[in-house]
Amino acid sequence: MIDLEKNYSINARRMKKSVIRELLKLTAKPEIISFAGGLPAPETFPIDELDDICSSVLKEYGARALQYGPTEGIDLLKDQLIEWAKRDNVSITRENILITVASQQGLDLISKIFIDPSDPIIVGLPTYLGGLSAFNTYGAHLVGVKVDENGMNIDKLEIKLKELRKKEEHYKFVYVVPDFQNPTGTTMTIDRRKKLIELSKEFDFLILEDSPYRELRFEGEEPESMLSLDNIGNVMSLHTFSKIFAPGFRLGWVIAEPAIIDKLVVAKQSADLCTPPFTQFIVYEYMKRGLLEKNIKSTIEVYKKKKNLMIKYLDKYLPKHDEISWTNPEGGLFLWVKLPKKIDTEKMFEEAIKENVAYIIGSAFDAYSKSRNCIRLNFSYAKEELFEEGLKRLGKVIEKNL
Numbered sequence: 001m002i003d004l005e006k007n008y009s010i011n012a013r014r015m016k017k018s019v020i021r022e023l024l025k026l027t028a029k030p031e032i033i034s035f036a037g038g039l040p041a042p043e044t045f046p047i048d049e050l051d052d053i054c055s056s057v058l059k060e061y062g063a064r065a066l067q068y069g070p071t072e073g074i075d076l077l078k079d080q081l082i083e084w085a086k087r088d089n090v091s092i093t094r095e096n097i098l099i100t101v102a103s104q105q106g107l108d109l110i111s112k113i114f115i116d117p118s119d120p121i122i123v124g125l126p127t128y129l130g131g132l133s134a135f136n137t138y139g140a141h142l143v144g145v146k147v148d149e150n151g152m153n154i155d156k157l158e159i160k161l162k163e164l165r166k167k168e169e170h171y172k173f174v175y176v177v178p179d180f181q182n183p184t185g186t187t188m189t190i191d192r193r194k195k196l197i198e199l200s201k202e203f204d205f206l207i208l209e210d211s212p213y214r215e216l217r218f219e220g221e222e223p224e225s226m227l228s229l230d231n232i233g234n235v236m237s238l239h240t241f242s243k244i245f246a247p248g249f250r251l252g253w254v255i256a257e258p259a260i261i262d263k264l265v266v267a268k269q270s271a272d273l274c275t276p277p278f279t280q281f282i283v284y285e286y287m288k289r290g291l292l293e294k295n296i297k298s299t300i301e302v303y304k305k306k307k308n309l310m311i312k313y314l315d316k317y318l319p320k321h322d323e324i325s326w327t328n329p330e331g332g333l334f335l336w337v338k339l340p341k342k343i344d345t346e347k348m349f350e351e352a353i354k355e356n357v358a359y360i361i362g363s364a365f366d367a368y369s370k371s372r373n374c375i376r377l378n379f380s381y382a383k384e385e386l387f388e389e390g391l392k393r394l395g396k397v398i399e400k401n402l
């Protein structure tokens with residue numbers, strides 16, 4: 001066989017296996033209580049309703065649902081999404097929408113059309129791993145800006161932008177997950193959002209708003225979305241049905257200026273021609289029947305309860321220590337635990353697995369592989385009755401490492 005390493009493209013050589021996927025393989029044993037993966041609660045999947053909708057889609061749309069479709073996505077679903085965007089006071093037309101194979105494809109296509117090797121792309125420290133790997137594949141130079149309890153620190157961002165401008169670096173976009181960020185669960189304040197929009201005008205960059213969790217707010221006030229604050233077309237916004245409906249559908253959508261959508265459409269053609277029309281018709285029908293709203297309401301109830309359970313048992317079982325703290329998110333699926341600096345959560349991971357409890361190491365989400373003393377905990381997936389035992393085990397592992 002030929003020497004593959006010599007023949008792989010530069011892009012392929014840059015690709016790294018997802019740390020999360022590798023860790024998740026270790027957490028698959030049934031005896032492990034896992035707060036690791038980002039899986040939605042299976043009990044929120046609308047299986048009975050889908051049983052009925054699948055057959056009615058086949059009856060009503062038959063061959064259309066099984067045929068190739070337009071790369072942009074089907075108009076019936078786009079029209080539902082135009083209505084959906086009004087919940088955020090966002091007014092768009094079909095030309096602003098591209099339906100994708102969930103938001104991970106949006107991240108890849110946006111990287112494909114914007115990133116040249118060595119382009120600085122600004123990301124939160126920490127931020128969503130799948131975003132980092134998409135940008136990295138296309139050779140981005142990742143520039144990190146600290147995320148604190150109020151989202152990305154915009155003052156630090158401004159300093160970074162000034163530095164990059166001085167060096168005449170061609171930065172293209174800033175990537176943010178403003179609502180219930182993965183991994184920290186934090187939400188960017190309205191003041192920071194407004195300042196980010198102002199900076200995008202002053203320093204000429206696009207904002208990539210990745211928004212899978214926004215609808216899953218179970219308490220507190222909702223700040224306006226980046227998209228709704230934007231009045232000059234600088235925001236590209238990624239959405240997905242993965243966390244509000246079912247990730248197995250692999251369905252999402254991008255909202256952006258028509259010129260960007262046009263370019264993304266061409267990029268998508270060489271990736272997969274079109275998003276499966278069958279799944280689009282099913283979700284269209286699901287939305288038309290008003291079921292998405294209903295599903296979100298009940299999902300929120302489930303997650304609120306689980307988040308409260310997690311906080312309660314973190315309080316009870318994590319050692320009392322002034323360098324141990326955690327976020328208390330108002331929505332979403334995750335929270336972030338900071339441990340004393342001397343703890344390396346990657347080393348501790350093996351011990352946690354021995355104790356049959358799992359988390360994701362903080363460094364997986366850090367563009368500079370720091371955050372080694374942090375862990376991400378997911379509260380959506382584990383069964384309620386396992387939270388106490390799982391967090392007791394985690395507390396024990398941390399105690400041993402102090």
Ligand SMILES: Cc1ncc(COP(=O)(O)O)c(C=O)c1O
Pocket residue numbers: 038101102103104105128130177182210211212239240241242247251252
């Ligand atoms: C911030 C963020 N963006 C994108 C994704 C990708 O989701 P999907 O491709 O299922 O829409 C995830 C998944 O967890 C995420 O947390």
